[in-house]
Amino acid sequence: MTPEVAARLEKLHIQWTLNEKGFALFHRGDLAVMSSFSNGRFTAGSTGMMTENGLSYLVWRDGKPVLAAHGGNEIAATPEQLEEMQRFSTDVKKALELSE
Numbered sequence: 001m002t003p004e005v006a007a008r009l010e011k012l013h014i015q016w017t018l019n020e021k022g023f024a025l026f027h028r029g030d031l032a033v034m035s036s037f038s039n040g041r042f043t044a045g046s047t048g049m050m051t052e053n054g055l056s057y058l059v060w061r062d063g064k065p066v067l068a069a070h071g072g073n074e075i076a077a078t079p080e081q082l083e084e085m086q087r088f089s090t091d092v093k094k095a096l097e098l099s100e
Contacts, residue, residue, distance in 0.1 A: 065077035
């Protein structure tokens, strides 16, 4: 990771861990995104949110946002959660200089 990317992540209050297998975990509060890293570039992963059911990912059911966790546990996503996840995803992409 370049110092410039690390500085952008820090400015956006995004913490990160890069492992030797080529994956990075980015997180802020109860939000997280796993990303792969190869050839000096990151790829965007799916944004998840920690819930009482564990790490849950945003899915759409009948046009409504739902937070789905492993094991089939689902809860309706609030407008605030949806906005927070979208903002975090945008911030990670911006920090990593990934196109939307």
